[in-house]
Every structure is written in C-alpha cells, then in structure tokens.
Amino acid sequence: MKNTLLLTLCLLLFVTSRSQDPRLLVLSTGNPSSLRGLCVVNDNVVWASGSHGMIGRSTNAGKNWKWTVVKGFEKTEFRDIEAFDANVAIIMAVGEPAYILKTIDGGESWKVVYQNDTKGMFLDAMDFSNNQDGLVIGDPLNGHFFMARTSNSGNTWEEMTGTPIADSGEAFFAASGSNLRFFTNEDYLLVSGGLQSNLVSATTKKPLQLLKGMESTGANSIDVFDNGDPDKPGKRMIIVGGDFSKPDSTKGNCIYTTNAGKTWKKPTIPPTGYRSSVEYLSNKIVLACGINGVDISEDAGKTWRRISPEGFNTCRIAKIGRAVYLAGNKGKIARLEWPAER
Secondary structure, three states: OHHHHHHHHHHHHHHHHHHOOOEEEEEEOOOOOOEEEEEEOEOOOEEEEEOOOEEEEEOOOOOOOEEEEOOOOOOOOEEEEEEOOOOOEEEEEOOOOEEEEEEOOOOOOOEEEEEEOOOOOOEEEEEEOOOOOEEEEEEEEOOEEEEEEEOOOOOOOEEOOOOOEOOOOEEOOOOOOOOEEEOOOOOEEEEOEEOOOEEEOOOOEEEOOOOOOOOOEEEEEEEEOOOOOOOOOOOOEEEEEEEOOOOOOOOOOEEEEOOOOOOOEOOOEOOOOOOOEEEEOOOOOEEEEEOOEEEEEOOOOOEOEEEEOOOOOEEEEOOEOOOEEEEOOOOOEEEEEOOOOO
C-alpha cells in the first residue's frame, strides 16, 4: 500500500511538473513573409515585420492579425520594428537604399522619415531606450559602423560621426533586430560577427568567446536583464549566435555574464544549435530561438533545454506585461505559454 501511494505521488508530481512546462502556441502562419522584426508593446498589442514589405499587427493578444503590405515597398525587407502603442510604429528597411518609415495610424499609412542611397548601405537593427530616444545600426561604411539616432520618436534621424571602427571582415547580422540593446538611458551595446566577433560600446570594444572566423559565424543577439534602475546597467547579460550555415551546431553559440561583462562564462549545457535571438523573461529564465528550434534556461543561461523543434528568427517579451511572442519564416508567429511563477 505504501509503495502504491508513493508511486501515485511520483506520477502526480511528474504530470504537474510537465503540465507547467513552457509550450508554444502558434497563432499565425502561411503568408510568404520571413518575419525578423518583432515588438511586443504590452500583453495585447504586438507588431511584426518582414520580407515582401509585410507588416502584421494584433491588438487582442494574437487572436486576430491584420497583415498589410507597405505601398511602394512590396519587395522590401523590413528586418526590424519598434512600436510605442497600437497606432505608432517605426520600421527599418535594410538597403539599398536603406529606409526608415513611421506610422501613426496603426499601419494604414507610412511616412519615410529617413533614406540613405549610399552604395553598400545595409541597416541591421534598431532600439529605443524610451519613446523618444533611439538608435539604428548598419554594416561598416569607410571602416566605421554606421549609426544614426533620433530624439523625437523617430520623426527625424541624425547620422553619427566618430562611430566605432570595424575590424576587417566584421559586420552585424540583420537576423532578429537584437544585436543592439540599450543598457542605460544613454549607453548602448552592440554585438558583431563574421571574421571577428566583438562586444562594442561607445567607448570600448572587447572580443567575444564565440564561434568566429567565417562570414556566417559570430554573435547575433544580446540581452541585458532590466534590474529596474534605468540609470544603472544590469549586471546580467547574455549573448547568442554560432554559425547560421550549421543550424544544429552548438559550438560557441552562447556566453553569459553576471558581473556586467567583467567576465564571461559558457553554459555547461548550451542551446541546441545556432541561435539568432535571446531574451530574458526574468532574472533566471531566458529564452533563445533559431532556425532549428527554441530553448529555455531556468538558471540564467547555465544550462539549456529545447522546448520546441519549431524554427523562429526572433523572440520578445512585452515592454509592459509578461506576454512572450516569437516570429519566423512563412509568417509564423507563436506565443509562449509559461507559468506565472517559476
């Protein structure tokens, strides 16, 4: 009798544990766009952008989506998007030429707020520290990374001078819009890839212990845990990447720090392949995705386990709230169902 009760208790604990495991709920799929831009404003409002000039928006937590193609940009790749609410959003077109567009009417119309026809121009990512101040980064021009900034919610953009110098064969990946992150209201962090892979700020440049040496290798995404103080950088940071030409390889695909980048560590169990996007969901829970699946870490990046073989390009948590969404190829968008307390 005692053994039977013990067995029953173990089975109940197992079922309860597995039922609380994070899982993905696919909400939208089937359109031809490869989605790499994603912004989750709150638990209800989500924007996505991608190839073929496609923009998606939901205002009811992903139950319904409105898909539109930006007129005049039907062949354009919008690799990143930043939204402030259900009506106002900014999209970034890679190049050539490079464009930044803005809508104030929920995507019904778009206005070009920046255009650059320079040969070789290629934008990679965009981030805002608040609803006013933002940055956009691009591949090197004349040996320097391209950067432009706005201080008026993206209405106008100013090209920056004296930007960090790029090493030979070093560039950014326009994979998920997350290789640029603000870590205070003023300071930013960039992660690069290619023949070299570095962590770059306005004043420093440090090599990363990630896979490097080929055009397809290096860092793709960085996240900084928001500790609640906008004027002090978070101590926890995590970077993912690898080799996008070898999606199942775990070699050199993740590093993390708990002391604001003074020292970096490699996971004892890494994500299960190349990863293009990483996002802190809490101080301990981290999500990463790539073209061969989605992984989660519940110990701040030390160990990872795959929770889905579904491929995605980018993942984001709500700016206000706790909703988590992922976006990928063929117009695929999913929401992460995860327990309220972990």
